[in-house]
Amino acid sequence: MFEGARALAPVGEVVQRPVLQLVPELARLLPPTGARRGSTIAVTGSTSLLLALLAGPSAGGAWCAIVGMPGLGTAAAAEAGIAVDRLALVPSPGRQWAETVAALIDGVDVVAACPPARLAAGMARRLASRARERGAVLVPVGAWEGAELTLTATGADWAGLSWGAGRLRSRRLDVRVTGRGVAARPRIGVVWWPPPPAEPMPAEPIPALPALEAVG
Secondary structure (H helix, E strand, C coil), X not given: CCECCCCCHHHHHCCCCCEECCCHHHHXXXXXXXXXXXXXXXXXXXXXXXXXXHHHHHHCCCCEEXXXXXXXXXXXHHHXXXXXXXXXXXXXXXXXXXXXXXXXXXXXXXXXXXXXCCCCHHHHHHHHHHHHHHCCEEEEECCCCCCCEEEEEEEEEEEEEECCEEEEEEEEEEEEEEECHHHCCCEEEEEEECCCCCCCCCCCCCCCCCCCCCCC
C-alpha cells in the first residue's frame, strides 16, 4: 500500500518540535508559527510549491506522506529535496481516501493529501481535528475550508533552458500566503524551487548567425 517507506514505526524517534522546519524560501513568507504541529496548511496551484513545503520538515528528520497524487513519484520528490526513505506514497487510495489519511495522521509528521472531488465538510473537519490531536501537519492539496494557512501559487515559470538547449533546473513561483490570526494579512513573495544551483550555470552556446551579404 505504501510506496517508498520501510515502516511508519520510526516516526516516534524524531524529536517532537512544536514547529517543523521550513526551507528558508518559505520561512520568510510564513508567520513565525509556520508549520506548527496540529495545523492544517492548504496548498493550491503548484506541485512544486507542495514539494517545497514538504522539503523543510523532511530535511529536519520528519516523516512525510503524499496521498492521492499518482503522477508524483519518488524521483520528483528526491529532486525537490525530500528524503524518500522517510516518505510514504499512496498514489490511488480509491474509496479508502479518508481512512488512509486518518491512519497516516496517526503515525506521520506531515500528511499531504489531494482530496476527492466530493469530500463531505464533516469529514474534512474530522481529519483536521485528528491532525490537531495527534500533532501532525495536514496539507490538503487544493482549497480547504478552515485551513490555518493557504499557500497559493499565482504564477510560475521554469529556468534553466537557453536557446532551446540545457535542462530545466528550477521553478519560479509567485506565492500568496493567506490565513487566520497572525496570518490574516496576506503575504506575497517569490519562491524558487528547487533552488537554483549556488554556482553559476555554465554558459550555453549561442547559435551563430549567418553572415550578412552586401546587396546591390
